[in-house]
Ligand SMILES: [Ca+2]
Ligand SMILES: [Ca+2]
């Protein structure tokens with residue numbers, strides 16, 4: 001047995017033990033996932049003509065989580081935090097422009113009275129915070145072939161100051177926008193024996209505003225508006241103003257001494 005024969009037998013044995021080449025496995029994987037891999041991030045894949053939905057269309061955690069479709073749980077609602085988790089424009093699956101705009105309503109059920117007066121006396125925050133988890137915002141996508149994803153956010157008809165949703169390919173991102181407190185619709189005072197009718201606050205997302213062709217899709221899980229809670233106890237000289245202006249409606253039974261003198 002010569003030396004060359006031993007070496008070639010050894011090489012044959014090694015190649016048999018190593019199994020099929022890794023490259024072949026990767027190709028098989030890519031063929032299964034379809035034409036354009038999402039990771040290329042040139043554009044979002046659309047549902048094909050057979051009605052089979054693109055991977056992004058199937059959002060959602062377990063059924064046990066109700067309307068929650070992102071990993072961000074909505075905050076607990078209270079008398080300064082107003083939450084909408086289920087609405088027609090929410091939990092839609094990744095939606096393109098022709099499936100939008102995404103519109104949902106945050107109901108505010110707290111009467112505050114004269115916002116300008118409260119603001120002038122530092123008894124209410126200057127701004128409210130609008131929060132929402134947004135899915136798959138390809139803010140840096142397009143690879144030079146298409147404009148990146150620009151989804152415009154409006155609150156009660158006003159475009160929010162920073163205008164667009166932020167995020168990245170294939171992930172949820174919690175977005176926050178500061179809006180002037182005057183943009184928030186509060187319910188009107190129903191009087192001492194009346195019932196508060198919650199005020200509608202409309203959030204609208206115009207999808208993929210930077211491309212003429214439909215390139216990008218997105219989804220929203222929930223929306224929230226938050227105001228800074230009123231000071232408790234009210235500052236010097238503030239109590240009378242609060243009693244006159246910040247009405248008695250409070251779902252919490254603990255009573256903060258803000259009763260509207262009914
Ligand atoms: Ca994407
Ligand atoms: Ca997208």
Ligand SMILES: [Ca+2]
Nearest residue numbers: 067068085221
């Ligand atoms: Ca939801």
